[in-house]
Amino acid sequence: NAGVTQTPKFRILKIGQSMTLQCTQDMNHNYMYWYRQDPGMGLKLIYYSVGAGITDKGEVPNGYNVSRSTTEDFPLRLELAAPSQTSVYFCASSPQGATQYFGPGTRLLVL
Amino acid sequence: AQSVTQLGSHVSVSEGALVLLRCNYSSSVPPYLFWYVQYPNQGLQLLLKYTTGATLVKGINGFEAEFKKSETSFHLTKPSAHMSDAAEYFCAVSDRAGTASKLTFGTGTRLQVTL
Numbered sequence: 001n002a003g004v005t006q007t008p009k010f011r012i013l014k015i016g017q018s019m020t021l022q023c024t025q026d027m028n029h030n031y032m033y034w035y036r037q038d039p040g041m042g043l044k045l046i047y048y049s050v051g052a053g054i055t056d057k058g059e060v061p062n063g064y065n066v067s068r069s070t071t072e073d074f075p076l077r078l079e080l081a082a083p084s085q086t087s088v089y090f091c092a093s094s095p096q097g098a099t100q101y102f103g104p105g106t107r108l109l110v111l
Numbered sequence: 112a113q114s115v116t117q118l119g120s121h122v123s124v125s126e127g128a129l130v131l132l133r134c135n136y137s138s139s140v141p142p143y144l145f146w147y148v149q150y151p152n153q154g155l156q157l158l159l160k161y162t163t164g165a166t167l168v169k170g171i172n173g174f175e176a177e178f179k180k181s182e183t184s185f186h187l188t189k190p191s192a193h194m195s196d197a198a199e200y201f202c203a204v205s206d207r208a209g210t211a212s213k214l215t216f217g218t219g220t221r222l223q224v225t226l
Contacts, residue, residue, distance in 0.1 A: 004154075031212070040120065042201060042216035043155075058213065090154055099145070100214060102154040 002026050004103035006091050012109045013081040021076040021106050023091030029101075031094045032074040033058075034066065036087040037105075043090065049074055081110045113138040113204050117217035125225055130174075130189040132220045134202030137183065143205035143212065144185040146176055149219075150198045158200070161185065172196070197224045 007022045025032065030051045035043040035058075045058030049068040063085060065077040074093075078085060088107050092100040118133040136142055143162050147155040159170025166178040172195075176187045185202060199221045203214040 033213075040218055042115075042218040043214075044216075045213055048213060092155075094212060099157055099160060100212070102147075102156070104154045 004091055004093055004101055006089075006103040006106050008106060009104070010107045010109075012111060013078075014111060015081060015083065017081050018077070018079050019081065019108075021078075021089055021091075021108075023074045023076065023103060024072050025074075025091075025093040025101075025103075026072065027093060027095075027101065028071060029093035029095055030071070031096065031100075032068065033092040033094075033100060034064070034074070034076045035090045035092065036060065037090060038087050046076065046089075078108075083110050086110045113142070113206055113215045115202050115204050115215055115217035117200075117202050117220050119220055120218065121221045121223065123223040123225060124192045126194055127191050130187070130192045130196065130222065132187040132200050132202075132222065134176075134185045134187065134217060135183050136185060136202070136204045138204055138206070140206060144176075144178060145203040145205065145214065146170065146174070146185075146187050147201045147203060148172075148198050149201065155201065158187070192222075192224045194224050194226075197222055 004025045033048045034046040037043045044060045047066040049055045091103045094100040114137045116135045145160045146158040159168045161178045169175045174189045202217040205212045
């Protein structure tokens with residue numbers, strides 16, 4: 001049972017480039033989430049999804065997009081990378097209204 | 112709206128000493144409360160949670176926390192620290208309302224354990 005997996009583990013982007021952070025869960029959870037973690041700031045919710053085809057904005061959605069075509073996958077898209085998007089990104093999933101299970105994270109550096 | 116305040120960004124204890132990590136929350140609805148631990152270069156792992164019922168909650172690795180509604184607190188304790196407890200600890204509150212349990216995190220407390 002792999003739980004929540006994220007790829008890549010680390011990536012360096014140039015300003016203006018785009019990329020997709022992948023997130024997959026094998027627990028058949030309806031709810032999935034994307035967070036970013038900045039030093040001394042805790043985790044901030046970017047987007048979340050309550051099921052395939054349904055997504056909604058979190059606290060810090062600007063500069064990001066998401067899609068949810070299947071229960072298992074919840075990719076996060078950065079269209080025009082900016083230095084402010086340098087962060088560690090965590091994906092999480094949960095059954096309805098319960099504990100969230102986190103992936104190992106993707107460390108992104110935008111130069 | 113909900114918020115979490117963790118007092119002390121860094122806490123240092125000696126091995127074998129009591130661990131106390133403080134968390135106060137604000138929530139307009141009865142909260143779900145969580146403590147997560149993050150080891151270096153890893154994701155977050157659930158330590159324990161409070162939803163309803165008993166206010167003293169026991170978690171993994173000997174940690175426990177007590178929900179005190181009157182003090183809006185959910186402090187994390189462990190009677191005797193071990194070197195392996197060195198990590199960053201996050202308190203979080205969940206808004207029960209709505210269809211998704213969105214977590215609001217505190218800024219974290221880094222626990223250092225010394226010999």
